[in-house]
Amino acid sequence: MLTLYVYVCIVGLANYVFKIIIIAGISHLMLTPVWIFYFILAKVFGEKDKNIYNLLKRLMCKYLFLLVYFILVITFLT
DSSP: OHHHHHHHHHHHHHHHHHHHHHHHHHHHHHHHHHHHHHHHHHHHHOSSOOOHHHHHHHHHHHHHHHHHHHHHHHHHHO
16 A cells, blocks of 8 residues: 555656646747847847937837737637
């Protein structure tokens, strides 16, 4: 009986760890388009020219993109 209990605990723990690894991997894959968009914005608005207007434009584009992206992700996940 004790052996069966230990076996069930080990299998349950392995299943739990596997789920955590899958969730972490999927969350990183979901953030990949965000980082690609940030990289493109840095190239479009310039990395060297850092006046306040370019920084604000880039910030607003990031916020709008994140808002749209997370609404799409939530829509497709539910």
